[in-house]
Amino acid sequence: MFTSLAKIIKLQIHAIMEVPTRLDKDKLEGLRPAGARYEVAKLTHAISIFTEGILMMKTTLVGIIKVDPKQLLEDGIRKELVRRVAYALHKGLIFNPKAKTSELMPKLKEMAATMDGFYRSFEYIQDYVSIYGLKIWQEEVSRIINYNVEQECNSFLRTKIQDWQSVYQSTHIPIPKFPAVDESATFIGRLCREILRITDPKATCYMDQLNTWYDLKTHQEVTNNRLFSEIQDTLGTFGLNGLDRLLCFMMVKELQNFLSVFQKTILRDKAMVDVFKAMLSAVNPVKGIVANASKGYANAVAKTQRIWGPYLESIMKVGQMQILRQQIANELNYSCKFDSKHLAAALENLNKSLLADIEAHYQDPSLPYPKEDNNLLYEITASLEAAGIHNPLNKIYITTKRLPYFPIVNFLFIIAQLPKLQYSKNQGMTCRKATDPVDWSPLVLGLLTLLKQFHSRYTEQFLALIGQFIRSVMEQCTSQKIPDMPSDVVGALMFLEDYVRYTKLPRKVAEAHVPSFIFDEFRTVL
Numbered sequence: 001m002f003t004s005l006a007k008i009i010k011l012q013i014h015a016i017m018e019v020p021t022r023l024d025k026d027k028l029e030g031l032r033p034a035g036a037r038y039e040v041a042k043l044t045h046a047i048s049i050f051t052e053g054i055l056m057m058k059t060t061l062v063g064i065i066k067v068d069p070k071q072l073l074e075d076g077i078r079k080e081l082v083r084r085v086a087y088a089l090h091k092g093l094i095f096n097p098k099a100k101t102s103e104l105m106p107k108l109k110e111m112a113a114t115m116d117g118f119y120r121s122f123e124y125i126q127d128y129v130s131i132y133g134l135k136i137w138q139e140e141v142s143r144i145i146n147y148n149v150e151q152e153c154n155s156f157l158r159t160k161i162q163d164w165q166s167v168y169q170s171t172h173i174p175i176p177k178f179p180a181v182d183e184s185a186t187f188i189g190r191l192c193r194e195i196l197r198i199t200d201p202k203a204t205c206y207m208d209q210l211n212t213w214y215d216l217k218t219h220q221e222v223t224n225n226r227l228f229s230e231i232q233d234t235l236g237t238f239g240l241n242g243l244d245r246l247l248c249f250m251m252v253k254e255l256q257n258f259l260s261v262f263q264k265t266i267l268r269d270k271a272m273v274d275v276f277k278a279m280l281s282a283v284n285p286v287k288g289i290v291a292n293a294s295k296g297y298a299n300a301v302a303k304t305q306r307i308w309g310p311y312l313e314s315i316m317k318v319g320q321m322q323i324l325r326q327q328i329a330n331e332l333n334y335s336c337k338f339d340s341k342h343l344a345a346a347l348e349n350l351n352k353s354l355l356a357d358i359e360a361h362y363q364d365p366s367l368p369y370p371k372e373d374n375n376l377l378y379e380i381t382a383s384l385e386a387a388g389i390h391n392p393l394n395k396i397y398i399t400t401k402r403l404p405y406f407p408i409v410n411f412l413f414i415i416a417q418l419p420k421l422q423y424s425k426n427q428g429m430t431c432r433k434a435t436d437p438v439d440w441s442p443l444v445l446g447l448l449t450l451l452k453q454f455h456s457r458y459t460e461q462f463l464a465l466i467g468q469f470i471r472s473v474m475e476q477c478t479s480q481k482i483p484d485m486p487s488d489v490v491g492a493l494m495f496l497e498d499y500v501r502y503t504k505l506p507r508k509v510a511e512a513h514v515p516s517f518i519f520d521e522f523r524t525v526l
Contacts, residue, residue: 001047001050001051001076001077001080001129002077002080002084004043004046004047005043005047005121005125006084007039007043008040008043008044008121008124008125009117009118009121010117011036011039011040012040012117012120012121012124013113013114013116013117015033015036016033016036016037016040018120044124044125044128047125047128047129048128048129051073051128051129051130054069054070054072054073055069055070055073055130057069070130073129073131074131074136075172075173077129077131077136078136078140078173079173079174081118081122081136081137081140082140082143082144082173082174082175082176083176084118085115085118085140085141085144086144086175086176086178087176087178088111088114088115088118089111089144089148089187090178090186090187092107092110092111092114092187093107093111093187093190093191094181094187094190095107095190095194097194097197102194102197102198102222102223104194104195104198104223104227105223105227105230108227108230108231108233108234109230111234112230112233112234115233115234115235116233118137119137122134122136122137123137140173141236141238142236142238143168143170143175144175145188145235145236145238145239145242146168146238146242147166147168147169147175148175148186148187148188148242149186149188149242149243149245149246150166150168151177151185151186152184152185152186152188152189152192152246153245153246153249154185155185155189156249156250156252156253163177188239188242188243188246189246191231191243192243192246192247192250195227195243195324196250196320196321196324198213198222198223199213199222199223199320199323199324200320201316201317201319201320201437201438201439201442201443202313202316202437202439203215203216203437204216204222204439205427205430205431205439206320206323206439206440206441206442207427207428208428208441209428210224211224211225211327212224212225216431216434216437217434225327225330225331227327228240228327228328228330228331229331231243231331232331232332232335237332237335237336237386240328240331240332241332241385241386243328244325244328244329244332244385247321247324247325247328248325248395248397250321251318251321251322251397251449252397252398254314254317254318254321255318255397255398255449255450255453256398257314258311258314258315258318258450259398259400259403261310261311261314262403262409263403265307266307266409267403267404267405269307271303272304272307273405275300275303275304276405276408276409276412277405278300279300279408279412280405280408282296282300283408283465283468286461286464286465286468287464287468288468289468289471289472289475290468290469290472292476293469293472293473293475293476294473294476297415297469297473300412301412301415301416304412304416305416308413308416308417311413312413312417312438312443314446315413315442315443315446315447315450316438316439316442316443316446317442317446318442318445318446318449318450319439319441319442319443319444319445319446319447319449320439320442320446322392322393322442322445322446322449323441323442323445325392326392326393328388329385329388329390329391329392330388331388332386332387332388333387333388333389334388335388336386336387336388336389343387344387344389347380347383347384347387347389348389350380351380351384351389354376354377354380357369391504393445393448393449393452393502393503394452395452396452396453397449397453398453400453400454402455403454406454406458407458407461407462407465408465410447410450410451410462411462411465411466411469413447414447414466414492414495415469415488415492417438417443418487418488418491418492419432419487419488420432420433420436420438421438421440421491422487423487423490423491423494423526425526428440428494429491429494440494440498444495444498444499444502445502448499448502448503463496463499463509463510463513464513466492466495466496466513467496467510467512467513467514468513469492470489470492470493470496470513470514470518471514471515471518473486473488473489474489474518485521485522485525489522490522490525490526493514493518493519493522496510496513496514497510
């Protein structure tokens with residue numbers, strides 16, 4: 001039966017065009033390849049005769065086992081579908097990392113056509129075999145994708161989820177496992193790592209307004225947000241959701257590695273700790289002005305220069321993953337509103353009403369609040385993430401302890417990166433040299449995510465230090481009668497502007513540290 005269906009799939013993809021809803025009469029002739037349609041009709045007839053034969057069989061007992069022909073047919077169809085779709089995904093999503101131009105988009109388009117062929121053929125054949133074809137399609141494809149995501153995430157877990165523990169694997173209709181082609185265990189890992197490779201902040205520059213990545217050297221477009229629409233067409237909502245989950249695991253690992261490096265190298269280096277101590281005493285009180293600012297800051301940056309390489313790499317990796325998570329959430333939310341607007345509206349309203357009730361409970365503890373054994377918040381979170389109604393920047397990914405010198409280290413890190421950047425009216429903040437790459441959006445989002453993992457007082461101290469840096473350098477420029485705003489101050493003000501925009505905080509958060517007239521002057525400079 002599946003041999004015939006495979007032929008139908010091939011004809012549906014390559015020979016028979018879908019008839020548009022409106023067309024000119026004279027073009028009708030070209031849309032009906034008689035030979036191909038006859039072949040499909042012949043194969044369909046053969047399948048329906050075969051199905052009729054099975055369905056005419058009565059329920060029989062083989063020993064004490066009851067055999068239901070209809071169930072037998074459905075299980076056989078499911079088993080074959082799982083085998084073929086899993087194999088197509090495994091074979092179709094293998095990438096060559098050494099290819100000059102990325103194979104990602106062509107392979108996704110090819111895979112989308114294959115999956116669409118399976119889908120259309122199943123939809124077409126369901127009435128002839130008396131099964132709920134699309135129900136089976138959705139159940140089995142979601143199972144294949146979720147199982148592969150689970151297997152890929154196993155590499156990040158201490159306690160692995162074995163096949164017999166998995167809710168997605170089945171002994172009755174097993175999902176096949178394929179040998180690993182590279183460091184990834186499954187096709188979803190290969191897809192995720194290929195996306196991370198082509199959007200690497202060391203080789204590309206991300207333009208936030210255009211949602212597009214450009215190559216640093218050639219300035220050619222590498223990819224844009226259409227990539228996520230293509231993944232949606234190929235793997236559906238389950239695929240995008242799985243990709244998002246995998247990125248979360250990768251981000252947790254990156255943040256944990258970062259913190260272990262921070263504790264083992266930075267805090268154990270006596271020379272570095274002495275620099276941080278000296279800097280802390282120089283900037284106290286934070287509400288004041290640092291004397292001889294340019295020299296003081298430049299000395300501290302020069303002494304700590306050697307530690308910033310790995311620091312920058314980690315921060316930008318986290319920022320890059322956050323950008324990808326934002327793009328995935330946008331695509332999920334757009335398709336949810338487009339395909340099921342009532343579900344999107346219901347989820348948004350339920351989310352707002354729950355948040356309002358929780359806020360009211362914190363104002364007045366006598367008001368109701370979901371109990372610990374109530375799964376409502378846990379379950380609604382899964383549904384909201386599937387519909388893209390969440391902000392990845394507000395998530396807490398890891399639990400952290402108090403770290404000494406954390407705000408001052410991050411402050412020195414950001415002012416050490418500012419000389420590598422320049423402001424351009426068309427592109428915003430870009431790196432000065434392609435040989436010393438710093439991508440602005442991943443830098444801001446990575447630092448924002450890192451600070452979000454700690455107590456909010458660290459963020460307040462960090463923002464206060466940036467505000468003091470801006471005020472001190474501006475004061476020095478005024479006293480030396482330098483009319484232009486220094487590029488480092490422009491960069492620091494851009495950082496504050498973007499920080500407030502991404503976190504959706506009120507403007508007064510930034511204006512608490514930098515007088516509003518400096519912001520006004522900065523905007524005229526822009």
